[in-house]
Amino acid sequence: MQRLLYSLSGASGQHYSPHVWKIMMSLKHKGLDFELKPVSFGDISKIEDGSFTSVPVLNDQGTLLGDSFEIAEYLEETYQDAPSLFDGPGGLQLSHFVESYCKTVLHPTLAVIAVMDMYNIMSDADRAYFRPAREKRFGKSLEDVYAGRDAELSTLPEKLNPVRDLLTNQDWFGGEKAMHADYVLFGTLQWCKVCCPDPILAPSDPVNLWFERMLDLHDYMGRKAVSEAVAA
């Protein structure tokens, strides 16, 4: 049996879903190999048993799972002898807070920053789905959302203040090593790293220095994905 991870991807195979990146990193953290299965928006409802409405979807040797946090909990419980993603029950509970921070503080901003670059790397079929769906959500055209990109980008450094403060005293959310909470924020930012030609963080920002460390983890998986995306 195989281990398959379904991932939204661009026309040239760029994996840009933040939630899929959380699980790509968590699988490698557990030392688990997997095959990435690229899907388009239109394919999501046809994944495996047809019960899923978003990615990631993991088929772990026959066990089907959706939702990145549920997958991380499953991996922690199923592969207990591998390095821990949560380092105990308190770490699992507080990883939910890191999720809530990324979801409510960063996602709305990054959604504006990345919208046009995401659109540009999509297949024609995905563009035909994405444009009306996002224009309905934003209540304006993608071009009008994009017009607010610079203003939105200028708010990002302040929104990262809690992370910057944390990283003044420790190298990872997990202290001396990365844990799932690191992957939650990493996936969130890797979304833009894969889509956007221009950097969204200042080179010397401690958050960027942490992000660069994250790109080096697990045999440079995040870094290779970006260079492949750029080459594509």
Add this chain to the structure above:
Amino acid sequence: MQRLLYSLSGASGQHYSPHVWKIMMSLKHKGLDFELKPVSFGDISKIEDGSFTSVPVLNDQGTLLGDSFEIAEYLEETYQDAPSLFDGPGGLQLSHFVESYCKTVLHPTLAVIAVMDMYNIMSDADRAYFRPAREKRFGKSLEDVYAGRDAELSTLPEKLNPVRDLLTNQDWFGGEKAMHADYVLFGTLQWCKVCCPDPILAPSDPVNLWFERMLDLHDYMGRKAVSEAVAA
């Protein structure tokens, strides 16, 4: 030997320091009794061996400690048979992120909201210290800071978005029970609850419902302190 907790307090004994509240709750969480020793700003440098510049300071039967996070770590390590404050090493590490969130996102806002109410409950000696120190920090008079109170208060609900999102799915930061991370946010908000006559959260806000649950913990310690402060 006694267990003494030194706490900044108002002219009528109101304990308003957010960092002291974190430790009051954490001591009770561990089932430990303590004697609160009120101090003024001018007294801080005279606490115990004279080496401290802020509160809380804990004298735990002869062991002297400052800094609320260091005290919480000490309590966890020293009283291992009592209920855990961190629920494992991951919980300890991610509690730092909750601290960073409170410090960078909430404190600057609450410092404006509470500044005049804090001043009003202080002794004359503390007022004489506090006014020039805070006016230097803010770069304007307390009255001018207070003039921006309503504008600052209006930003608070959005700043609490990550907490509100978390509490949609769980009752406490710790999941099914409170942990030190709950006390970190509680102390931060209790600061205003003790000082400010007017509520800073809408009654139906999930953050306020959680705060009300926090006030009930440990034999209503937080609630009693507020009613005593109001009666004073």
